[in-house]
Amino acid sequence: MANIKSQIKRNLTNEKRHQANVAFKSSYKTAVKAVHSAVTAKNKELAMSSLSIAHMKLDKGQAKGIFHKNFVARHKASLASLVNTL
DSSP states (O other): OOSSHHHHHHHHHHHHHHHHHHHHHHHHHHHHHHHHHHHHOOOHHHHHHHHHHHHHHHHHHHHHHHOOOOHHHOOOOOHHHHHHHH
């Protein structure tokens, strides 16, 4: 445990950011599962709307520094090609 007051504060801040990042990643994974389930159900309209939400989450994650740009590009392309199979 840190003895320095500023480091104690940084540890608290880091933990808050960690929890926020974990929650954001979880919401992204839920959005991806929605796309996969819509594709499995052969529902093109739901798949397109779910894809839009997943793309927004990926872009926001990249802007916040949670996701790397290549991760975002790879996953956006993968999800788009999955929806295009309908």
